[in-house]
Amino acid sequence: MSRHHHKDRLTLNEIHDLLDDIDQETVRVAINPPHEEPDANTDCDSDASDDEVTCNPDHLPRRILSAEVNSIANEEPLEENEDTNHDLESPSTSAEPTKKHEWIEELCEQSKLYASQKSLPSDHVTPEKLKVFITVLVISGYNKLPSRRLYWSESPDVFNQRISESIRRDAFEQIMRCLHFADNMKMTDDKFHKVRPLIQHLNQVNKPKYSQEFYSIDEVIIPYYGRHSSKQFIKGKPIRFGFKVWAACTADGFLLHAEPYCGLYTNISDTGLGQGPNVVMEMVKKINLEAGQHVVFDNLFTSVPLLEKLGDQGIGATGTLREDRLSGAPVMAKKVMEKKTRGYLEEAFTGCISVVKWKDNKVVAVGSNKERKTPVNKTKRWCKREKKHVEIDMPHSVKVYNQNMGGVDIFDQQVSAYRIRIRSKKWWWPIFAWSVNAQVTNAWQLYRKLGNNISLLDFLRHFAIAIMKGFGKVMV
Numbered sequence: 063m064s065r066h067h068h069k070d071r072l073t074l075n076e077i078h079d080l081l082d083d084i085d086q087e088t089v090r091v092a093i094n095p096p097h098e099e100p101d102a103n104t105d106c107d108s109d110a111s112d113d114e115v116t117c118n119p120d121h122l123p124r125r126i127l128s129a130e131v132n133s134i135a136n137e138e139p140l141e142e143n144e145d146t147n148h149d150l151e152s153p154s155t156s157a158e159p160t161k162k163h164e165w166i167e168e169l170c171e172q173s174k175l176y177a178s179q180k181s182l183p184s185d186h187v188t189p190e191k192l193k194v195f196i197t198v199l200v201i202s203g204y205n206k207l208p209s210r211r212l213y214w215s216e217s218p219d220v221f222n223q224r225i226s227e228s229i230r231r232d233a234f235e236q237i238m239r240c241l242h243f244a245d246n247m248k249m250t251d252d253k254f255h256k257v258r259p260l261i262q263h264l265n266q267v268n269k270p271k272y273s274q275e276f277y278s279i280d281e282v283i284i285p286y287y288g289r290h291s292s293k294q295f296i297k298g299k300p301i302r303f304g305f306k307v308w309a310a311c312t313a314d315g316f317l318l319h320a321e322p323y324c325g326l327y328t329n330i331s332d333t334g335l336g337q338g339p340n341v342v343m344e345m346v347k348k349i350n351l352e353a354g355q356h357v358v359f360d361n362l363f364t365s366v367p368l369l370e371k372l373g374d375q376g377i378g379a380t381g382t383l384r385e386d387r388l389s390g391a392p393v394m395a396k397k398v399m400e401k402k403t404r405g406y407l408e409e410a411f412t413g414c415i416s417v418v419k420w421k422d423n424k425v426v427a428v429g430s431n432k433e434r435k436t437p438v439n440k441t442k443r444w445c446k447r448e449k450k451h452v453e454i455d456m457p458h459s460v461k462v463y464n465q466n467m468g469g470v471d472i473f474d475q476q477v478s479a480y481r482i483r484i485r486s487k488k489w490w491w492p493i494f495a496w497s498v499n500a501q502v503t504n505a506w507q508l509y510r511k512l513g514n515n516i517s518l519l520d521f522l523r524h525f526a527i528a529i530m531k532g533f534g535k536v537m538v
Contacts, residue, residue: 176242186233203480228534253324276313278469310345315472338363378432391417405454433459
């Protein structure tokens with residue numbers, strides 16, 4: 063088919079005349095924006111001339127008809143089902159909208175794949191029954207029985223009507239055998255390969271936009287007493303054995319990001335500042351902290367170079383400092399300050415970094431790139447000699463630390479309050495159970511932020527009953 067070559071820029075009126083001379087050809091036209099006067103205010107949404115525009119394509123205003131065309135090219139008619147650009151995705155014009163691929167469906171697919179690889183029956187592995195299965199796990203957190211089969215027992219002292227009417231015991235156990243999150247045939251060197259999609263999903267759904275000022279970073283221990291190379295032992299902790307998870311939370315206990323510790327394969331970038339500062343820098347990046355917001359952490363993470371680097375980004379940071387991480391700050395030695403009276407404090411300040419030492423029951427050092435010792439606050443402490451509470455001085459940076467450091471601890475306390483009690487021999491089961499508790503706890507936090515004053519227990523009960531009614535089926 064012949065092609066017509068014209069000047070690069072035409073007006074719409076000229077194109078109209080040109081099309082009258084063209085037969086059986088498809089013409090693609092790109093129209094430039096209408097010409098604006100030099101003094102026009104283009105930052106406004108519209109001006110008076112836009113009132114001329116109507117929805118009638120046969121009656122367009124002069125300012126649009128006189129607009130120039132960026133290019134004009136005649137093309138061959140497209141064959142039916144021919145794709146003009148394989149690299150760009152265009153919105154679907156099909157009458158049926160594209161179905162969103164949900165996490166529960168991905169979990170169902172991976173579980174069925176695992177069942178086929180292990181020659182296990184998987185007829186009960188459906189999205190609806192998976193939701194009921196997870197709900198039964200949640201119920202086991204507040205309705206505790208010594209054996210999971212007792213939930214389906216007909217004995218009047220343990221019988222649970224709602225569970226028995228929602229899912230059969232055999233269906234529950236079949237799902238438990240088939241449950242899987244990643245393809246074993248695509249195994250990598252990642253020690254948490256089996257649960258990596260689970261962690262990624264948890265972090266993806268825990269990203270509401272928060273405008274509050276303070277956030278906290280700390281570690282969480284998921285109890286585990288079996289054998290695994292990534293299992294940790296931490297002396298002096300309430301839970302000494304288990305998987306360590308780096309966590310970032312809001313100051314009131316909403317989990318934003320979690321990263322399991324697995325040695326060299328931990329997904330933490332190396333900034334050259336050390337392991338603890340590396341964790342803080344990665345968490346700050348993952349939760350998208352902005353200038354003006356403030357992150358708080360303990361002495362496992364804090365160093366003066368870390369405070370300086372966060373300060374360069376405009377992010378406030380406050381944390382307790384170990385004695386060997388003071389970077390030569392000219393403050394009183396710990397052994398000397400221990401002889402001072404309670405409430406004694408002193409500060410070293412340089413650039414944007416403040417290092418404050420304070421004598422409480424013990425000597426504590428706090429570093430910050432935003433807070434200083436002033437204004438000095440008062441706090442009450444019990445005096446053994448006088449047998450009464452007395453007021454002592456407290457630096458402002460210590461007060462900020464005490465008020466906002468507990469976000470991860472609050473989250474951990476809420477998760478452990480109604481921890482899933484149904485157990486499995488698979489090493490990854492505690493991580494899966496913890497992730498379910500974490501998401502339900504976060505859902506409760508969001509529900510409360512909407513103005514609903516409800517306890518965590520009542521929320522769990524209402525949640526479980528609603529899921530059972532919506533997706534459970536009465537078995538006959």
